[in-house]
Amino acid sequence: MELVYRYIEEHQDMYVKWLQDLCQIPSVSTQNRGIREASHMVASLLRQLGGITEMIETNGHPVVYGQFLFNGKKTISFYNHYDVQPEDPIEAWHCDPFAAEIRGDVLTARGSADNKGALMARICAIHAYQQVYGELPVNIKFIVEGEEEKGSINLPDFIGRHPDKVQADLCIWENGIIYADKSIELKMGTKGILYIELAVQGANSDMHSLNAAVVTNPAWRLVWALATLKDDKERIQIDGFYDRVVPLSDEERRILETMDYPEGDTLQRYGLDQFLLSLTGMPLKEKLIFQPTCNICGIYSGYSGEGSKTVLPSEARAKLDFRLVPDQDPEEIVRLLRDHLDRHGFEDIEIKARKGTRAAKTDPGHPLVQKVMRAAEKVSGKAPQKVLMNPGSGPMYQLCQQFGIPTVGFGVGNADSRKHAPNENIYVSDYIYGIKMVAAVLREFV
Amino acid sequence: MELVYRYIEEHQDMYVKWLQDLCQIPSVSTQNRGIREASHMVASLLRQLGGITEMIETNGHPVVYGQFLFNGKKTISFYNHYDVQPEDPIEAWHCDPFAAEIRGDVLTARGSADNKGALMARICAIHAYQQVYGELPVNIKFIVEGEEEKGSINLPDFIGRHPDKVQADLCIWENGIIYADKSIELKMGTKGILYIELAVQGANSDMHSLNAAVVTNPAWRLVWALATLKDDKERIQIDGFYDRVVPLSDEERRILETMDYPEGDTLQRYGLDQFLLSLTGMPLKEKLIFQPTCNICGIYSGYSGEGSKTVLPSEARAKLDFRLVPDQDPEEIVRLLRDHLDRHGFEDIEIKARKGTRAAKTDPGHPLVQKVMRAAEKVSGKAPQKVLMNPGSGPMYQLCQQFGIPTVGFGVGNADSRKHAPNENIYVSDYIYGIKMVAAVLREFV
Incomplete structure (x- = not known):
């Protein structure tokens, strides 16, 4: 050579x-x-x-x-x-x-x-x-x-x-x-991805917020629906979401142990005190590499300018990405999400899903x-x-x-x-x- | 005359x-x-x-x-x-x-x-x-x-x-x-008002959403916190929120019964199928005139443009107004809200409150x-x-x-x-x- x-x-x-x-x-x-x-x-x-x-x-x-x-x-x-x-x-x-x-x-x-x-x-x-x-x-x-x-x-x-x-x-x-x-x-390998948008429609125009007493606010609908998707322990609550997740093999665990992850540098670069759920070491690496995610990329409704505006928004939207692991199937996840929303009374929430990609390993x-x-x-x-x-x-x-x-x-x-x-x-x-x-x-x- | x-x-x-x-x-x-x-x-x-x-x-x-x-x-x-x-x-x-x-x-x-x-x-x-x-x-x-x-x-x-x-x-x-x-x-009379902004800070800049596995997403924090404020029956969950609400007198109820509220016109003008919780008649009027509200005027975090962006937002904000009834006190409501958020583990959520106004009757x-x-x-x-x-x-x-x-x-x-x-x-x-x-x-x- x-x-x-x-x-x-x-x-x-x-x-x-x-x-x-x-x-x-x-x-x-x-x-x-x-x-x-x-x-x-x-x-x-x-x-x-x-x-x-x-x-x-x-x-x-x-x-x-x-x-x-x-x-x-x-x-x-x-x-x-x-x-x-x-x-x-x-x-x-x-x-x-x-x-x-x-x-x-x-x-x-x-x-x-x-x-x-x-x-x-x-x-x-x-x-x-x-x-x-x-x-x-x-x-x-x-x-x-x-x-x-x-x-x-x-x-x-x-x-x-x-x-x-x-x-x-x-x-x-x-x-x-x-x-x-x-x-x-x-x-x-690489995680897969599913990118979706959730949309809720209310009245045909924004209304004076005095009407909030009697008119549905799509921002509340969206907040309530999102809150059902993941709990504060970061466990995704969609029935069947984890069913196809392949457990780590001993060999994978051994290799994961040898992987360097720059915890201190990452925290410092982004001004963070700690990682999610105070994770560190192996559990942190395992979550980063082998666990699927459900992430809010964006959420928006109503007035976002300076100062106050007393408005009842006419629509609310959120963009989410799911990072998937073997053997999750993005098309199946969309169906499970639809079932989840319907079962929780959120038939009014529309899902717009992009074509997803499965993980590879x-x-x-x-x-x-x-x-x-x-x-x-x-x-x-x-x-x-x-x-x-x-x-x-x-x-x-x-x-x-x-x-x-x-x-x-x-x-x-x-x-x-x-x-x-x-x-x-x-x-x-x-x-x-x-x-x-x-x-x-x-x-x-x- | x-x-x-x-x-x-x-x-x-x-x-x-x-x-x-x-x-x-x-x-x-x-x-x-x-x-x-x-x-x-x-x-x-x-x-x-x-x-x-x-x-x-x-x-x-x-x-x-x-x-x-x-x-x-x-x-x-x-x-x-x-x-x-x-x-x-x-x-x-x-x-x-x-x-x-x-x-x-x-x-x-x-x-x-x-x-x-x-x-x-x-x-x-x-x-x-x-x-x-x-x-x-x-x-x-x-x-x-x-x-x-x-x-x-x-x-x-x-x-x-x-x-x-x-x-x-x-x-x-x-x-x-x-x-x-x-x-x-x-x-x-007139309802009072309290206008607040809730803010959650995450990393010091937006991050690639692959980090969602291990870094706190402020949009999730905000969604979870908001979801604790009101249930899907529109009951506000802040401890003590209703304590000072004065019940309707028989005289007030009698007068409320004589009040015209143009249900059909309002639904038609705003393209709505029905009012909140399918309310109509007296319960609708009672909620409109005598019940306090907790309304999301605006919520925003992350990417809101066309198409997809796989981002972990660095901050999330919401603007809310509460319409108050006698004898609720806006300054007390801010304290109750702070207690509520702390008790539910949301010490990281900042409240910015404007000076409120009490109701009059x-x-x-x-x-x-x-x-x-x-x-x-x-x-x-x-x-x-x-x-x-x-x-x-x-x-x-x-x-x-x-x-x-x-x-x-x-x-x-x-x-x-x-x-x-x-x-x-x-x-x-x-x-x-x-x-x-x-x-x-x-x-x-x-």
Whole structure:
């Protein structure tokens, strides 16, 4: 591997320049900016490496698909996305979010951590590996979508129409951080998600609040309904909600014990005295990684301005997300929620549900996953940081788990990379390190 | 009385012109517009009638005080205000809100019903009475404030500094409507009010909702706390909340039975199928007039825009008003609420309370109130519409009840006068009728 590592180091200026070029394209999917430029740049790089590359249209933004096939070997698929979050609030950035400026070891750019850095590290690793060894030891498929930051809304349709392109022996997911001690985070699953809106309608216009004595207030209806969903011990009260939740195995519990969670740093960064229910240690990690949530993302009704207004609101709304764990089914959760509301007398509350995503979880003992773990240990000289499930969400179930494809995620960001926030950044040294990690994984397949 | 009635009719063009002049001054107190002009016009009219008139400064807008004193007789005080609500949304008006245009029998203007029409009817009645009979049969005090639409925030201070000016045997309040059959509404009390804001603080910034598994969500805290305040039978759960509520007397119940409440019209106007708890008839009227309320005026936390955002909000707020009945004390209610929240484990919820107002209620059997009832019956030929308490609120307790002054309110608006709303209006014929009603009340004191 020393030959490849040296090649990567000798060409690091070029690899950094490739990443800067991609970060300078403002490919904000929700605003339909830079989509064509970013997708074409990715496709063009894959073609230069010898990949057979297609731009596959969807009802939204195209998927860039690239393959490097050598019959008779194993196949790895790389899942990434070329789109990024919007850069606002722009005034909070200390430099242009699409200039990809480097100061010292820090590259600041929207998308640098999520996930153009990880995507380019994979492309660069293939380049370096081919330059040093000629042939790749494994088949590679790139699936690079352009709507991850919009909830991957057209990816299921792509998967349905191209099952052959999705097939692989192992999928390398987009994310995971590099720790300060250079140990590498490996994510072997992700929670699912269900996003809903609850709406209650009252009178056809706001009324003077003197009428509150005799006219239904939709804000009260919504408050009462929400209060039935979860108790103050954080136990979700929807009948059957936990029925499909798979208990932790002993192996999972053992791995969870080894996982570092920066309790003190998190509390300090967000100005908190303690975690929910005073949790700490293993129970905290277990809840974060393995427990589903029911979260109010937003609630609004009536007057929210300065001072007082005596009004009886005409409607009330709430937005909620549920983070799901294996084997919960988002469509079933919507039905259980409807039953729950009806049974509690809230037939008047409307549920608007978005299409949800199931959770995905990979067996850490799978032989190909073990290869990735060995690569991480070789590169860093340390045991990898194993995260059994990402507490966020992504389309890992649709793309991998439903086909039985094991999945491991790793990337080039760090604990303070500020994904989705102003001043998103990575360390240039982590990017170079991440290229080596990908090359080390490829080498395990020789 | 026929002489006075005829005089009023013969001079009705002049009286209408006076009202139009006052309505053309945009005296919007919350925007500090037209205050000087409106207060000076009122003072000037009172002086022209022979009243000793003072412009009494407060920390806000001045109170216009006028008195017509004749030793040895009873004293009536007229409570009114020269300020009005803002006219927005301006685009919903079918004419200039401060043009005071008359089309057919309808005068449209901001403030025409609330309450410049009632104020001018009183001034015009004194003018007509003096022109016909010379001397008034009763002492008169005018207390015309300029901040009623801002919650009469400086009136308590005025009352404290000028107890002599407030003293009276009977106070005639600002409002009350004239029914389609020309029967006259008499309001003998008003609910009190307490306006509070509840606030819960979480992390120092919004967080990615994946953290909902382990970080307190202030929106949930607020929802759970609110849900403890009132049950779905509309019973307020704060310990001691109802302790001071005075039960209905047989006399009050008898009067309540005679009160008309336009159930069908109200349901239709606001697009409602039914009233709260399917109430109708006496239980509906009793709840509207005699029961206190706990109403959510506004609630807001997190993301309220289009589509989805997976966020854990950093704060949550709600605005509530309580309409109070005799003998509830708003300051005590704040203490009871604090105790309630603490007892239910919501020490983290902050209460911001505005200074409240107690309810006021007058004995309908009081001899001077009976005089007003007789006058209403003489003018209309019909029994008056007795409303024992206005379900809205006003400073009637501070100005009258705390000194034991009985109070009756009547005015010149109608059921569709659209107070506080676009196209506020009165019938010109109701205004002339209202002048006669005031003259008839004065005559009862001969």
